[in-house]
Amino acid sequence: MRIATALWLLGLPLLGGCQYLPHSTFFKAPENEPNPSWVRIINFTQHAAIYQEENGVKTGGVIRRGELPFVHTQDMNMPKAGQDLTFDFYETPVRPGVKTKIWMSWEGSRTEYCYNSAEFMPKPGHFYEFWLSSGRSGTCKMHASLVERDAQGEGWHLTPNPDVTYADGSDVHDVVYGNEQFRDSNYKPNYPLP
Template sequence: MSIRPSLCLLMLPLFTGCQYLPHTYYFTAPEHEPNPAWIRIVDFTQHADIYQYENGVRSGGVVRTGPLPFINTQDVGMPKAGQNLTFDYYETPVRPGIETHVGMFWEGPRTQSCFVTVEFTPQAGRYYQFRLTSGSNGTCTAYPSLIERDKDGNGWHLTPNPDVTYSPAGPKAKMYYKNGRFEDPDYQPPAGLYPGM
């Protein structure tokens, strides 16, 4: 093959606008929302996402701030409800009154993972918390909560949020293997394929 056809093939992605390269969408908090709702995601923020749907248009994305899967702790001053939160949680305002999906994903050793998406419509001025347990015992469980003021008005507490639905099924999801060969505990992959195992 001559150099000209080879060069043309190499230049082709530049002219297609790199549309075939992977693209990540990131969640951006509303800047001028006069009375937002508030969401906190606890644990596994490196894989969490928030999407909102209005008139058939989806906006949002993953809550981390860059392409590397680093944990993204962001504190915007939501009430802690007696919790000792110091690491791996993400707080943000969201637009109220529209369909909202909070996706949580756990990824463990040997390509194990599980995920749950919680769907709800946030109300203006309310505080919502979402937590996912790890799938290391075979399942992961989502815990959607409301953060509410105590009756005496001096503190805050968590109560289960009954106004949610789940995708693909319920709050509990089975752990699965991205690579089925790892289901065999004796399987040892080539060292170059999965370094560190």
């Protein structure tokens, strides 16, 4: 009887259908956009999303390719402002003139996490960069920059983006613990052995 019960419990989710399984929406870059804006997200791409909203219709989602949260690097040859970017960054075109939200989060090893988002209105042909610092210090900071050509026209540099508004009005957010017991660095979960 125990085997039959176990099989029934394992098979029950299959009978319930997929509505109980996690479902993610994914960001899809615009196709055939004549003069797009460009966005680069640096760090923690496995936990980042891009949303655009026009006429009350919100589109977009996470920037990864599938349900599993792996680091997703995509180099679309945006100008690099003297940076050596080789891993964990994502570049994509976005529709200009549409309210755009960049959402990023960091997850630590002891159930701690930190997230922030920034909204802005991208301009055609402009380059934007967002990166989130790690929350290991107790806070995480979202950096929003414009990637602009140098005055001499030979190189590129980053300048803070003044047209960005942050969630809760701040580019810095505190780390939160999913399990408050882990706030104590000496806490060790006591898992019973089988």
